[in-house]
Amino acid sequence: EVQLVESGGDLVQPGGSLRLSCVASGFSFSTYAMSWVRQAPGRGLEWVSDISGSGLTTYYTDSVKGRFTISRDNPKNTLYLQTNSLRAEDTAVYYCAKTPYSNRAASFDVWGRGTVVTVSS
Amino acid sequence: IVLTQSPGTLSLSPGERATLSCRASQSVDSRYLAWYQQKPGQAPRLLIHAASSRATGIPDRFSGSGSGTDFTLTISRLEPEDFAVYYCQQYDGSQVTFGGGAKVEIK
Numbered sequence: 001e002v003q004l005v006e007s008g009g010d011l012v013q014p015g016g017s018l019r020l021s022c023v024a025s026g027f028s029f030s031t032y033a034m035s036w037v038r039q040a041p042g043r044g045l046e047w048v049s050d051i052s053g054s055g056l057t058t059y060y061t062d063s064v065k066g067r068f069t070i071s072r073d074n075p076k077n078t079l080y081l082q083t084n085s086l087r088a089e090d091t092a093v094y095y096c097a098k099t100p101y102s103n104r105a106a107s108f109d110v111w112g113r114g115t116v117v118t119v120s121s
Numbered sequence: 122i123v124l125t126q127s128p129g130t131l132s133l134s135p136g137e138r139a140t141l142s143c144r145a146s147q148s149v150d151s152r153y154l155a156w157y158q159q160k161p162g163q164a165p166r167l168l169i170h171a172a173s174s175r176a177t178g179i180p181d182r183f184s185g186s187g188s189g190t191d192f193t194l195t196i197s198r199l200e201p202e203d204f205a206v207y208y209c210q211q212y213d214g215s216q217v218t219f220g221g222g223a224k225v226e227i228k
Contacts, residue, residue, distance in 0.1 A: 035217075037165075045157075045165060045208055047217035061216070095164055106212035107155040109176060111164035 002026035002110050004096045009115030016086050020115055022079040022096030027110075030054070030074040035105040036081045038092035039114075048094070049081065050105035057103065063089075086119045093117075122147050122213050124220035132228040139196040141223045143209035148189045153212040156185055156194045159222075160205045168207075169194065199225070 008020040020036070035050035049060045049070040058070050069082040079096055094115050097108035123146040133139055143154075156169040167176040169185035172192060182197040196203055204227050209220040 044222045045159075045210075045219040047219065050217070059215070100170070104212065105217060106153045107167065107170045107210065108157075108165070109167050109170070111166070113164055 002098070004098060004110060004112035006094065006096045006112045006115035009094060009117045011118045011120065012086055013121050014087060014119055016119070017082070017084045018086065018117060020081040020083065020094055020096075020117070022112055024077045024079065024096075024098070027098070029072075029077040031102060033099045033101050033103055033105050034072060034079045035097045035099060035108060036070065036079075037095045037097050037108065037111075038090075038117075039095070040089070040092045043092075046092075047105070050099070051079070052104070053102045059104070083117070086117070088119050091117060091119045122149060122211055122216070122218055124209050124211060124218055126207075126209060126220035126223045128223065129221075130224045130226060132226050133199055134228045135199050135201055137199050139194075139199055139203070139225050141194040141196075141207055141209075141225075143187075143192040143194070143220050145190040145192070145211060147213075149192070149211045149213070151188050154185075154187070154192055155210045157208045157210065158203075158205050159208065165208065196225070201227075 006022045036048040051070045067085045071080045096112040098110040099105040127142045151172040154172040157165040159165040173185045206222045
């Protein structure tokens, strides 16, 4: 069974940091680009970042550039999102999502259940 | 590229037909237009990719169509489990964007 399981979400103060993780199973992890997509409370979906299957290329939405870093450990089948300088507007459920492509996240065919990040003092 | 979905809420009865619109601010490559369903407390689920191709396991009452700047998701006969929020999504070679969502609610 293809599965994605996120962890690492927490309550953090503004300016703080968190590292989110996503463990993948049931497919050849290194073959596919992977993404993080977030959803603020009561709001729609927002693409955050994606990384190619090789890990060599990364992409970010403008609002997180310079603050978030996406990475992957292919032997461990794990995707990461290092989030720094967190702001209240980063509060959201963060979903890990698999794409059917090797280089870019053009669509998302498998989703995890999400991990909750709350930024508040 | 900004995606605008309409209507924001659609109130229908089981068995009725639902037609959801997604309009793009610029032309979208149909290969990179997708639709998702999301139920409360759940992750989104891919329904349609490449504008009109159903994802694995998606019933044939779901269909997608359109090109350029206008795309449509149609649910031919609503089942009780279809009442949910639907999102369109595009990729333009650099950025991924989602529409604001459209809720299909029970009338």
